[in-house]
Amino acid sequence: xxxxxxxxxxxxxxxxxxxxxxxxxxxxxxxxxxxxxxxxxxxxxxxxxxxxxxxxxxxxxxxxxxxxxxxxxxxxxxxxxxxxxxxxxxxxxxxxxxxxxxxxxxxxxxxxxxxxxxxxxxxxxxxxxxxxxxxxxxxxxxxxxxxxxxxxxxxxxxxxxxxxxxxxxxxxxxxxxxxxxxxxxxxxxxxxxxxxxxxxxxxxxxxxxxxxxxxxxxxxxxxxxxxxxxxxxxxxxxxxxxxxxxxxxxxxxxxxxxxxxxxxxxxxxxxxxxxxxxxxxxxxxxxxxxxxxxxxx
Amino acid sequence: xxxxxxxxxxxxxxxxxxxxxxxxxxxxxxxxxxxxxxxxxxxxxxxxxxxxxxxxxxxxxxxxxxxxxxxxxxxxxxxxxxxxxxxxxxxxxxxxxxxxxxxxxxxxxxxxxxxxxxxxxxxxxxxxxxxxxxxxxxxxxxxxxxxxxxxxxxxxxxxxxxxxxxxxxxxxxxxxxxxxxxxxxxxxxxxxxxxxxxxxxxxxxxxxxxxxxxxxxxxxxxxxxxxxxxxxxxxxxxxxxxxxxxxxxxxxxxxxxxxxxxxxxxxxxxxxxxxxxxxxxxxxxxxxxxxxxxxxx
Numbered sequence: 001x002x003x004x005x006x007x008x009x010x011x012x013x014x015x016x017x018x019x020x021x022x023x024x025x026x027x028x029x030x031x032x033x034x035x036x037x038x039x040x041x042x043x044x045x046x047x048x049x050x051x052x053x054x055x056x057x058x059x060x061x062x063x064x065x066x067x068x069x070x071x072x073x074x075x076x077x078x079x080x081x082x083x084x085x086x087x088x089x090x091x092x093x094x095x096x097x098x099x100x101x102x103x104x105x106x107x108x109x110x111x112x113x114x115x116x117x118x119x120x121x122x123x124x125x126x127x128x129x130x131x132x133x134x135x136x137x138x139x140x141x142x143x144x145x146x147x148x149x150x151x152x153x154x155x156x157x158x159x160x161x162x163x164x165x166x167x168x169x170x171x172x173x174x175x176x177x178x179x180x181x182x183x184x185x186x187x188x189x190x191x192x193x194x195x196x197x198x199x200x201x202x203x204x205x206x207x208x209x210x211x212x213x214x215x216x217x218x219x220x221x222x223x224x225x226x227x228x229x230x231x232x233x234x235x236x237x238x239x240x241x242x243x244x245x246x247x248x249x250x251x252x253x254x255x256x257x258x259x260x261x262x263x264x265x266x267x268x269x270x271x272x273x274x275x276x277x278x279x280x281x282x283x284x285x286x287x288x289x290x291x292x293x294x295x296x297x
Numbered sequence: 298x299x300x301x302x303x304x305x306x307x308x309x310x311x312x313x314x315x316x317x318x319x320x321x322x323x324x325x326x327x328x329x330x331x332x333x334x335x336x337x338x339x340x341x342x343x344x345x346x347x348x349x350x351x352x353x354x355x356x357x358x359x360x361x362x363x364x365x366x367x368x369x370x371x372x373x374x375x376x377x378x379x380x381x382x383x384x385x386x387x388x389x390x391x392x393x394x395x396x397x398x399x400x401x402x403x404x405x406x407x408x409x410x411x412x413x414x415x416x417x418x419x420x421x422x423x424x425x426x427x428x429x430x431x432x433x434x435x436x437x438x439x440x441x442x443x444x445x446x447x448x449x450x451x452x453x454x455x456x457x458x459x460x461x462x463x464x465x466x467x468x469x470x471x472x473x474x475x476x477x478x479x480x481x482x483x484x485x486x487x488x489x490x491x492x493x494x495x496x497x498x499x500x501x502x503x504x505x506x507x508x509x510x511x512x513x514x515x516x517x518x519x520x521x522x523x524x525x526x527x528x529x530x531x532x533x534x535x536x537x538x539x540x541x542x543x544x545x546x547x548x549x550x551x552x553x554x555x556x557x558x559x560x561x562x563x564x565x566x567x568x569x570x571x572x573x574x575x576x577x578x579x580x581x582x583x584x585x586x587x588x589x590x591x592x593x594x
Contacts, residue, residue, distance in 0.1 A: 084564065085537035085585045087384040089411050089428045091404040106426055107388040114386050116413075116426065129403055129413065131386045131428060133536050133585075141562035145527050147494045148558050197444045230442050239430050240382035242539040244566045244585045246559050261445050262543050262578050265438035267381065269541045269581060271568075281559050284566060286583040288382045288430075288541045 024207030025176070025215055028057065029064045037103050039065045045096035046176050050169035053094045055238040056221025056285075057173075058128055059086055060214055062117040065101035066132040067214070070113055075136045079111070080248050082213035084135035087242040094119065094127040111136040137213060137248050148273055148281050151257040153182055156202045160186040162224070167233060177222045178206045178253075185229055193231045197260035199223050203274075204253040211249040211276065219254055220272045220285025226260040227268055227291055234292030236268065241287040252277030266290060321504030322473070322512055325354070326361045334400050336362045342393035343473050347466035350391045352535040353518025353582070354470075355425055356383055357511055359414040362398040363429040364511070367410055372433045376408070377545050379510030381432035384539040391416065391424040408433040434510060434545050445570055445578055448554040450479055453499045457483040459521070464530060474519045475503045475550075482526055490528045494557035496520050500571075501550040508546040508573070516551055517569045517582025523557040524565055524588055531589030533565065538584040549574030563587060 023030075028044040047057040063083035075081060100120045107114040112135045119128040153159070159180035164170050167189065181201035185194055203219055205211070211219065220243045225236040255275040260268055272285040320327075325341040344354040360380035372378060397417045404411040409432045416425040450456070456477035461467050464486065478498035482491055500516055502508070508516065517540045522533040552572040557565055569582040 085386075087386075087428060087537060087539055089382075089384075089403065089430060091411055106386065106423055114388055114426075126403055129411075129428060131384060131426060131537065133386060135564075138562050143559060143561045144529075145494055145557060145560040145565075147556060197442055232441075240384060240428065240539065240541075242384060242537070242583060244583075246561055246564070246566070259444060260442060261581065262440060263442040264440045264543055265435050267432075267543070268442075269543065271583075284558065284583075286539060286541075286568075286581075 025205050025209055029061045031065045031068050039101040041099050043094055043096045043099050046172045049171050049173055054173055055090055055241050056218040059088045060217040062130040063132050063217055065103050065117050066115040069103040078139050079136040082137045082245050083132050084245050085133040088128050088130040089240050090128050090238050091126055098122045139248050151200050151255050153255055156180050159201055176206050178204045188228045193229045197226050197230050199226050199229055200257040202253040203256045210251040213245045216245050216283035217243050219274045220283050223258040226258045226270050236289045236291050238287050238289045243285045245283045247282040249276035249282045250278045322502050322506055326358045328362045328365050336398040338396050340391055340393045340396055343469045346468045346470055351470050352387055352538050353515040356385045357514040359427040360429050360514055362400050362414050363412040366400040375436050376433040379434045379542050380429050381542050382430040385425050385427040386537050387425050387535050388423055395419045436545050448497050448552050450552055453477050456498055473503050475501045485525045490526045494523050494527050496523050496526055497554040499550045500553045507548040510542045513542050513580040514540050516571045517580050520553055520555040523555045523567050533586045533588050535584050535586045540582045542580045544579040546573035546579045547575045
């Protein structure tokens with residue numbers, strides 16, 4: 001199991017890896033301290049879909065700034081720092097390139113803290129804002145009650161690997177995150193959606209890095225929109241995305257299920273659940289997104 | 298159907314009804330403009346559980362300040378202003394009494410806007426912060442896809458009305474919100490939880506006011522914690538609460554279902570779905586809360 005990403009973040013302002021476009025998750029979410037409460041980072045072009053930076057990746061970047069703000073805090077043994085609750089509002093698409101992250105501590109507790117994170121681009125334009133609750137997860141916690149229906153997946157080798165060539169656009173994100181869909185919900189790739197409104201499959205960082213609490217913020221928003229399985233192929237811009245990180249994941253590919261809930265009035269809400277290699281529910285994401293729908297009546 | 302609450306808010310700073318403890322929902326969420334971006338309000342003692350102010354009520358109060366910030370904006374015919382996405386972080390319990398709401402507009406669009414709302418108490422202490430996306434719901438929208446299992450309820454007259462006398466504490470909120478639980482999930486009231494982790498029932502504002510997009514923010518957090526149905530009777534402080542308001546509700550009591558998802562490591566996440574009198578899904582809430590659990594292992 002890896003250590004928390006925040007612990008591995010290069011602290012030096014001049015870290016070159018963080019500037020390259022080809023870096024893995026740790027490089028792509030590296031943040032450099034400018035002054036207390038103010039951090040610099042680079043939005044990497046690879047974590048995008050049809051030219052739009054992925055919302056889960058941006059949420060992870062913002063949470064990492066909050067984790068860096070709390071750097072050096074000592075936690076009890078057997079506990080891991082984690083963004084247990086993180087919600088972002090996306091104000092306009094964030095282009096690749098330098099960004100500034102401003103962290104305002106709203107509450108500081110003994111083992112938890114709540115932070116506001118503002119993301120501005122190089123021109124000072126506001127692109128996203130998040131509320132991030134940091135907590136301390138027990139490494140060995142077990143479920144007292146699990147009311148979430150588990151996902152059932154075929155073996156990874158029987159699943160369909162998604163490629164950068166999406167239906168009519170390119171998805172560089174698929175080079176960064178290896179996604180293998182259950183063939184039963186992959187029909188939309190050749191124009192035959194199942195109409196169930198659900199996508200499910202295996203997910204892993206392509207750089208071989210194990211999942212940890214931070215990267216789960218990416219996992220809950222990395223699958224294609226579940227609306228693709230409803231024959232709605234259009235762009236689905238996230239308005240607000242909330243993630244609950246519930247446990248420290250074991251190593252190995254994650255199981256992920258993204259479900260459309262209500263599609264109405266130009267919007268869809270989706271819930272994404274993530275299980276680790278041991279089959280434990282480790283994170284859930286809920287989002288409201290805009291959607292281009294066919295006109296009705 | 299009522300007009301939007303924001304339209305009905307008394308604008309005068311000296312409105313006495315808003316100061317009394319006995320007012321209904323409109324009075325209890327009234328906000329008065331102090332200066333642009335700054336509003337005064339009174340947290341009413343009646344909207345509380347065991348001395349703690351309800352999180353859904355506070356979310357509605359914060360969203361109302363955002364709606365007031367946008368007062369006067371003209372929307373196309375047949376559209377209603379609504380807090381389509383609203384997430385709050387609760388920093389510490391908000392006591393009854395005067396509060397100040399500071400609204401910062403993060404994005405302003407033609408029919409939508411995103412606002413940060415900060416809530417400070419009379420002593421200037423920060424108690425809660427929210428991200429609120431305002432949109433314009435079509436009055437006559439219909440679902441393109443509904444993937445949420447509908448709730449099944451006995452007739453209201455066969456359900457159990459919750460009273461202010463909770464199990465070991467008082468719940469003044471039950472005087473403000475009439476809640477009738479399905480008897481099949483009300484066993485915890487006499488020490489016999491069903492262990493299903495689900496509470497469901499009918500909900501209406503006790504003052505007779507119809508539901509509208511604003512009051513749905515209250516509806517998604519008004520039921521008791523679903524953990525009561527798991528035999529976990531302790532206090533469940535909300536850390537973060539997200540609401541999606543999806544449709545303008547028809548008049549009449551709402552159907553509400555609150556489900557516990559994962560209970561682990563001192564936290565629970567819950568999802569609450571709300572249907573209107575016509576059986577249409579009108580809102581969903583997702584929250585992460587702390588929970589006092591029996592010690593294991």
